[in-house]
Amino acid sequence: MKIKITQWVYTLGLIILGFGGPVQTALAHGEKALEPFIRMRTIQWYDVAWSKQQFKVNEEVAVSGRFHVAEDWPVSVPKPEAAFLNVSTPGPVLIRTERWLNGKPWVNSVALQPGGDYEFKIVLKGRLPGRYHIHPFFNLKDAGQVMGPGAWLDISGNAGDFSNGVKTLNGEIVDMESVGLLNGIGWHLFWGALATGWLLWWVRRPLFISRYRMLQAGMEEVLITPTDRLIAKAVLVAVPVIVLAVNAVAVNRYPNAIPLQASLDRILPLPALVNAGQVDAEAIKAEYSVAKRAMVFTVRIDNRSDKPVRIGEFNTANVGFINPELPAVSSQAPATAAVLKLDDDTPVRPGETRTVTVTAQDASWEAEKLDGLINDADSRVGGLLFLYASEGGERYISSVSAAVIPKF
Ligand SMILES: [Cu+2]
Secondary structure (H helix, E strand, O other): OHHHHHHHHHHHHHHHHHOOOOHHHHHOOOOOOOOHHHHHHOEEEEEEEEOOOEEEOOOEEEEEEEEEEOOOOOOOOOOOOOEEEEEEOOOOOEEEEEEEEOOEEOOOOEOOOOOOEEEEEEEEEEOOOEEEEEEEEEEEOOOEEEEOOOEEEEEEOOHHHOOOEEEOOOOOEEEOOOOOHHHHHHHHHHHHHHHHHHHHHHHOOOOHHHHHHHHHOOOHHHHOOHHHHHHHHHHHHHHHHHHHHHHHHHHHHOOOOOOOOOOOEOOOOOOOOOOOOOEEEEEEEEEEEOOOOEEEEEEEEEEOOOOOEEEEEEEEOOEEEEOOOOHHHOOOOOOEEEEEEEOOOOOEOOOOEEEEEEEEEOOHHHHOOOHHHHHOOOOEEEEEEEEEEOOOOOEEEEEEEEEEEEEO
């Protein structure tokens, strides 16, 4: 219910913006609309990268990356039994030509497994020139849209040069920009005309009150004329006949057609990495200081690998808090990068279990509207903690979460 209300408020905000709000506010387009606990504890994106950010109309571009499905999935959010990965664009500025999940072609929605990691790739083609802020995002059934990190794309060239030819099963090449367009418009006009005609046939006569009076006076027979009955019968017969006849023509003309698909794709999470489970990080508690805009985690690190490890990054809702001592190993170039402070940054030795205080202090808690968490009915923070081996460059990722205690 709460989600619904937020969506309404957001829509209302959009409408108000549309009627002369300042232009720069329109740059935010829904990234912060969802409750913080949903953005932090459902789809946790990392390693998201674009193959290029400047390209021409007709040129292909790919966005790829990984995401972790949080183990601590919020109890009030429906489980990800049907999820669809898409790209948010301001209108049809790109077309999607391919989509992959864990190396498999991916057409329909998929059920995601909490605790699993997945690797995605979407191939797009430039359609309308311009400069756009584009995000990969997940449509979670009954939950909402969880945005991935955004990037600015510059599409140059001429809109008129765009071509989108597709080879049909019969080997014929059709232009997707115009195929079936006249047919679609024609059918809309036909049904519109039929419905309007039927409506006008009745509306042209005296309406409710006069008819009600006649009904009261027992004159209902006069209300419907023999011509009315005749026309009604003609429509009743003609409509199904037309539909069936035209359907027969279509089936005859296109005998080999694939129906629109409504099944779920079954794609399992990536197999656990070889070194998974060697380094564990667990958040024991979290405190949020409202005045300092700082989330302070108490994290227990258990190093069962044979190399010393250090905490490199905490990433949540596309905000990366980076340990400045290890900046080169960031999981991505997040739109918002902040500093992660540790009370003890000496490497955790093999076999050692250590409890560390990790401070993620930045204005982005407020700017990204993540601090609203403390007013939510689900005040649990979540995110990915990245640990790195001192030599060899192995990376260990832990999805951490903890209840948040606010400090005013
Ligand atoms: Cu954006």
